[in-house]
Amino acid sequence: MSALQNSMRTMFVHGRRLGSAWPRLILKAPYCSEANxxxxxxxxxxxxxxxxxxxxxxxxxxxxxxxxxPTAEALLKAFQEFDADESSKVAVLYGVGGNFCAGYDLKEVAEDVPVSLGPYGRGPMGPSRFETRKPVIAAVEGFAVAGGLELALWCDLRVVEETAVMGVYCRRFGVPLIDGGTVRLPAIVGVGRALDLILTGRAIKAKEALEWGIASRLVACGTAIGQAVKLAQELLKFPQECMLADRTSVYNAVFSAKSLQEALQFEHENGCPVILKESVQGAKKFIGGVGRHGKFNLHTQPDPAKSKL
Structure with missing residues (x-):
């Protein structure tokens, strides 16, 4: 087991005790000396x-x-910079101190502080209207409610602790969902279940969230951030252009395409350029014995196409 795996395992076991310091500590480890x-x-x-x-x-x-x-503006800026940084392939969004996010700060609403209502770019929660080109994983612990739930739904995947609670808690205060909640929630769970949560404002616990498809992974208390980082590192193993092309095709089919044929046409045109860039090399690796039997360490084994006979 590598030093990274040993350190992460320790973080998983002691995650709750480390609390908000988890990401800071893991990036201060020797193998992370160059972390920004x-x-x-x-x-x-x-x-x-x-x-x-x-x-x-x-x-x-x-x-x-x-x-x-200020937090919304900073979140959007952080994700815009992540999107533009070619060296960074996957992002993990988390909350410090035991909660993912309890929504928008109602103190600002009560004081009539203007909320951004622009059609593009920053939503009230920050990046909710920003279309990043790369995967984002939410590490959810504690409360992910109201706008916090909308932020989690904005992410591609949600790693959720078994004690986490989600819900449209803003229902009781007359605050509408304007960060994509009415768009993404029904796309993920279906109209009936989405309306159950949106109209009632009830809490949904982690186990039910997993059954409904809101949670992508259910993990032990105190381990969401570590497990999300581990999942992010797994995504790094794959040929990136192919993965991103398929991700784009999924979102187009769900949110943009007007018909099945339009979605299929987009998928074809979006995927074909990848074949020459990555698929041919991937096929050569497979023929050479790399990646068979469910193994995913494609980037750690020699390329048979470049190996000497």
Missing amino acids: KMMTGEGTVKVEQHEGVTLIGINRPEKRNCVNT
Whole structure:
């Protein structure tokens, strides 16, 4: 087992005790000595990078990571920079201090602070209207409610702790879903189940969220961030252009295509260029014995096409 795996295993076991320090500690380990770190939005957003993975943390634990205007702007900026950074392939979004995000800061709403209502770019929660080209994984612990649920739904995958709670808690205060909740939730769980959560504002616990498809993975308490990083590292193993092309085709089929034929046409045109770039080399690796029997370490074995006979 590598030093990285040993360190991550320790983090998984002791994740709850480490709490909000988890990402900071893992990136201070010897193998992360070159990780990039920064704080944005008056310190309310933490950004850390290492070996192709960007960790973005909402850092308002005293507010259960409710998002205010500076935090929303900082979140959007962080994801825009991640999207533009060719060295970073996957992002992990998490909340500092035991909660993912409890929504928008209602103190600002009560004080009539203007909320961004622009059709593109920043939504009230930050990146909810931004279309990143690369996968984002939500590491969900504690509460992910109201706008916090919308942020989690914006992500491609959701690694959810068994004690986490989700829900449209803004229902009771007359705050509408304007960060994609009414768009993404029915796309993920279907109209009937989406309306169950949206109309009632009830809580949905992790086990039910997994059964409904809101949670992609259910993990032990205190391990969401570590497991999300592990999942991100697994995605790094794959040929990236092919993975991103398939991701784009999925979102086009769900949100943009007007018909089955239109979706199939887009899939064809979007996928074909990848064949010459990655598929041919992948096929040669397969013929050479790489990646068979469910093994995914394609980038750690020699390329048979370049090997000497």
